[in-house]
Amino acid sequence: MNDHPNDPFDELMRRSLHAEADRIEPADGLHEIQARVRDQRKPAGRKPWMLTAGAAIVGTAAAIGAFTVLDDSNQAGNDTEVAGPGSPSSSVSASASTDHQPTTAPTPSPAATRKPGTSPTEPKVEPTERGRLEPVTSRAVPVYWLGKAVGIEAGPSVRLYRTWSRIKGRPAYEALQLMTSGKTNDPDYTSPWTGAKVSSVTLTKDGITVDFKQLPRETLDPEDAHIATQQLVYTVQGATDVTAPVKVTERGQPTDQLFGVAARQPMSRAQAQDVQAYIWIDSPENNVVVDSPVKVTGIAAVNEAQLNWRVISEQTQKVVDEGPARTREAFKLTPYAFVVRPLPAGKYALEVFEISAADGRQTSTDSKTFVVK
Incomplete structure (x- = not known):
């Protein structure tokens, strides 16, 4: 309750407020508010390409979020995969073991692409379900x-x-x-x-x-x-x-x-x-047709890494070429190679052997025949 109903100041304030209220017309202010908001958001002097870049950044962030969710789901699934026991050939082929290649998203990882129950290192020759070798x-x-x-x-x-x-x-x-x-x-x-x-x-x-x-x-x-x-x-x-x-x-x-x-x-x-034999000839194989000059390769374990060879004409039974050759190492089965001089067409016998250091005998001979066309 007002303790001073006849106070001239109070009366003056009431009249002023009523007069101001009578001047206001009720209206829907929503559109006006939205317009003011748009005016405030519109940056002065911003280029169109900046707007496009902003949209792209937002889109990229959304995509990364979605990919992360999918990747986590896949990983959870892979956690249940158990690699089967390694095959007996794992330690060897693991020449075999060179098959892994680095991968990047979105390429599936090796664990995601291999069949359940298989090892990530596949042998060169793997067993079938019954253990027999694959054809x-x-x-x-x-x-x-x-x-x-x-x-x-x-x-x-x-x-x-x-x-x-x-x-x-x-x-x-x-x-x-x-x-x-x-x-x-x-x-x-x-x-x-x-x-x-x-x-x-x-x-x-x-x-x-x-x-x-x-x-x-x-x-x-x-x-x-x-x-x-x-x-x-x-x-x-x-x-x-x-x-x-x-x-x-x-x-x-x-x-x-x-x-x-x-x-x-x-x-x-x-x-x-x-x-194994101390000397064998890998090439040429027996009774093959070759071009001249003939390259001879093989494996040998010989004294002082030294061996000898000769080529005999089947027609004349005479030695048409001969000489020494060396292996990569002495006393170990290591490769050797040499080239026979150009030969006319015909059939020949090749002998590779070692000369005994004890008595000069010919030992460990391997021989092949070949035909020069």
Whole structure:
């Protein structure tokens, strides 16, 4: 309640306020407010390209946010993926192990693209679901043979020589089919496995199992028998790129012996210089047609890294070229190479050998024939 109802100042204030209120007309002020806001937001002198850039930045930020959400979701899914146990060939092929390539978004990572239950490092030759080796359309595989140890009196009378064959199908199985067929283009090489019948080759975490429908029944001298079993080991391991022990079975059952020696336990790979020939010729292969001049390559383990060679004309039976050659290292199986002088068309015999430091005898000879067209 006003304690001074007749106060002239109060009366003057009331009249002034009423008069001001009577001058105001009610109206919808929303449009006016929006217009004022637009006027305030409109920057003075801003270029159109600046507006476009601002919009792009906003869009990019939104996209990054969306990608981050999707990537987190994918990662969560990958956390549940468990890599399967590495195959027996992982340590070897891991030549194989060179297949990883760096990736950047949005390219999926190797973990996101590989099938569940597989290792990120794939072997060159991987097992199928049943452990058998995957077939190939074309591949060169090494096949080992037995050849006489010329001029070497101590140790086994035979040693391993390697040839290369192009196969189609399961590499190890096809390589053993060749080895047991005895079909080699070099008459100096033989196989005591001729007549045996291969059933399967499987890879497991424990090694390689070769099952035969029928094993050879021949009995050899113990030292030669050891070389014969190593022929199998070297051929299988060479075709699979796996250096795991090799177990031999016959119709699924362990075998007690091979060539007269115990063979129930898996066989490991012997040292190369204990079982391989000291000299072999890789190229030219036996009985091939070549251009002249002929380049000869091979592997040898010889005294002082020194070996010798000669080429004999089949027509005249005379030496048409000869000379020395050197290996990369002495006393180790390392490469050698040399070139024969230009030869006229015809058939020739090539011999590569070592001269014994003790008595000058020719030892460890490997030979090939070739035709110059």
